[in-house]
Amino acid sequence: xxxxxxxxxxxxxxxxxxxxxxxxxxxxxxxxxxxxxxxxxxxxxxxxxxxxxxxxxxxxxxxxxxxxxxxxxxxxxxxxxxxxxxxxxxxxxxxxxxxxxxxxxxxxxxxxxxxxxxxxxxxxxxxxxxxxxxxxxxxxxxxxxxxxxxxxxxxxxxxxxxxxxxxxxxxxxxxxxxxxxxxxxxxxxxxxxxxxxxxxxxxxxxxxxxxxxxxxxxxxxxxxxxxxxxxxxxxxxxxxxxxxxxxxxxxxxxxxxxxxxxxxxxxxxxxxxxxxxxxxxxxxxxxxxxxxxxxxxxxxxxxxxxxxxxxxxxxxxxxxxxxxxxxxxxxxxxxxxxxxxxxxxxxxxxxxxxxxxxxxxxxxxxxxxxxxxxxxxxxxxxxxxxxxxxxxxxxxxxxxxxxxxxxxxxxxxxxxxxxxxxxxxxxxxxxxxxxxxxxxxxxxxxxxxxxxxxxxxxxxxxxxxxxxxxxxxxxxxxxxxxxxxxxxxxxxxxxxxxxxxxxxxxxxxxxxxxxxxxxxxxxxxxxxxxxxxxxxxxxxxxxxxxx
Amino acid sequence: xxxxxxxxxxxxxxxxxxxxxxxxxxxxxxxxxxxxxxxxxxxxxxxxxxxxxxxxxxxxxxxxxxxxxxxxxxxxxx
Numbered sequence: 001x002x003x004x005x006x007x008x009x010x011x012x013x014x015x016x017x018x019x020x021x022x023x024x025x026x027x028x029x030x031x032x033x034x035x036x037x038x039x040x041x042x043x044x045x046x047x048x049x050x051x052x053x054x055x056x057x058x059x060x061x062x063x064x065x066x067x068x069x070x071x072x073x074x075x076x077x078x079x080x081x082x083x084x085x086x087x088x089x090x091x092x093x094x095x096x097x098x099x100x101x102x103x104x105x106x107x108x109x110x111x112x113x114x115x116x117x118x119x120x121x122x123x124x125x126x127x128x129x130x131x132x133x134x135x136x137x138x139x140x141x142x143x144x145x146x147x148x149x150x151x152x153x154x155x156x157x158x159x160x161x162x163x164x165x166x167x168x169x170x171x172x173x174x175x176x177x178x179x180x181x182x183x184x185x186x187x188x189x190x191x192x193x194x195x196x197x198x199x200x201x202x203x204x205x206x207x208x209x210x211x212x213x214x215x216x217x218x219x220x221x222x223x224x225x226x227x228x229x230x231x232x233x234x235x236x237x238x239x240x241x242x243x244x245x246x247x248x249x250x251x252x253x254x255x256x257x258x259x260x261x262x263x264x265x266x267x268x269x270x271x272x273x274x275x276x277x278x279x280x281x282x283x284x285x286x287x288x289x290x291x292x293x294x295x296x297x298x299x300x301x302x303x304x305x306x307x308x309x310x311x312x313x314x315x316x317x318x319x320x321x322x323x324x325x326x327x328x329x330x331x332x333x334x335x336x337x338x339x340x341x342x343x344x345x346x347x348x349x350x351x352x353x354x355x356x357x358x359x360x361x362x363x364x365x366x367x368x369x370x371x372x373x374x375x376x377x378x379x380x381x382x383x384x385x386x387x388x389x390x391x392x393x394x395x396x397x398x399x400x401x402x403x404x405x406x407x408x409x410x411x412x413x414x415x416x417x418x419x420x421x422x423x424x425x426x427x428x429x430x431x432x433x434x435x436x437x438x439x440x441x442x443x444x445x446x447x448x449x450x451x452x453x454x455x456x457x458x459x460x461x462x463x464x465x466x467x468x469x470x471x472x473x474x475x476x477x478x479x480x481x482x483x484x485x486x487x488x489x490x491x492x493x494x495x496x497x498x499x500x501x502x503x504x505x506x507x508x509x510x511x512x513x514x515x516x517x518x519x520x521x522x523x524x525x526x527x528x529x530x531x532x533x534x535x536x537x538x539x540x541x542x543x544x545x546x547x
Numbered sequence: 548x549x550x551x552x553x554x555x556x557x558x559x560x561x562x563x564x565x566x567x568x569x570x571x572x573x574x575x576x577x578x579x580x581x582x583x584x585x586x587x588x589x590x591x592x593x594x595x596x597x598x599x600x601x602x603x604x605x606x607x608x609x610x611x612x613x614x615x616x617x618x619x620x621x622x623x624x625x
Contacts, residue, residue: 076579078602079574079575081606082574082602084606085609085610085613089616096621224594230596235587235588239580239583249575279621279623287617290610290614294610298603
């Protein structure tokens, strides 16, 4: 049975490459190289759109960190799952107007739409691209690193491998292999390959989340046995803590309301709205998102985190039991211990599948963000510097960006473990959603209100970004751990979501500056509003194909 | 889908928005404190921690709002 993890991993990786090649073959006949590479010719159907949005929404966080929080803190962190219905509503309410006008006006990146409305200013385009990069870059690096750690978990008995005469740890070998495969299928097939691989990865991830909960409940004697064990846990784990304790109600509310929206307006998701075939696709995606994901969390991995606490209780001094060095390992520990014992060979296969699913969660986030980074670098930077570049040239430039970004991410992970560079990127990663949230005020203004001005939008974005920089861990890097400012923002962070704090300042500055400056002219605003509402023309500028 | 006249849907749109936002605020907020009890006196319903059941209920309310909106308010226009 030792070979099962190898076979599972090989089948999975071959499947990804095959889907990448299929994406390339499908896109070869496309008339518009750029729209096809970045948006799959705006023809993605329900299955692809819903699973690629779900898979991009969740990284390894879904199956490792979230249940780890439940293991450490009980039921209160489960309330963070209420961000899922909020995100589901946003998929249609924000996503459908974005899709509609994106098709009509040929947008590819978020900055295309924002700069078009507020006036084609290089500065606002650059700001939006910079915010997008602040979200995307740390995600790529950290997901590549997570993939390496998971490869180590999949083959715990292999300490190192030798490649071209050089000895590599299993983690570094995993980083190298996963980076290479992810880079390959993103380069060859663009959005189509990314989305198709996300379908495979999303299905694996959702099945693993649900299955792990079901098996754990079965192992503890069904629902009654499970909850009998859970009822013996400390009361602190089964009741909501008061502020400013971790996972208090205030933080849960602001996180659910704003972090979910921040994840929905980040560049990779925004581009998925442009890529959706029609409004029915986004409507059905919202339905799938709002029903399937909460089930997989609330009746799946959350139960593993809570049940894991009864199986592996923490020590009296609050430290972790033997065999766990981090709460994030609880799902892996539970499935590795229980599945083979309960299910024999099937259990061993399922353990391998779930570990591959965890890897898939990281890869699906990394590939989507790599692809979005390529689009942002090409459309918002390269095309602005070299306006005469044709679609094909831009697409090849985008592919080069993917190669450089992947090599840089793998290099940082390989060389930077424990260094300041990796620590800094990790600090940005923890605030990625807070940066992305700063796009919300202008997104809401241009879709629903259209009262803001370009100066207001820029001032709001800058103010929001500065506020996020003041919070730990970035604030601590800039001003030192002991500074009064960081101490103050640290206290505020315990109470409220950081993105929300930045967004409040962003919105106030946006409204005040817009009040005293000139908004885009009325005709422009009316034409924009019309395109947000009207149906796309049959002979639209860009082709529509089924994906 | 058949499109009902927009003005007739306005009351439904308002009701769904209010219920959804109320669930979002009260679910993790005040409701969670009332439902779960305190650490010395944890509430259980049929042996299940009441806080967990409250989460399931809140999520059900929010998801129902989306399903109703998707069936009635959100139109397939193309």
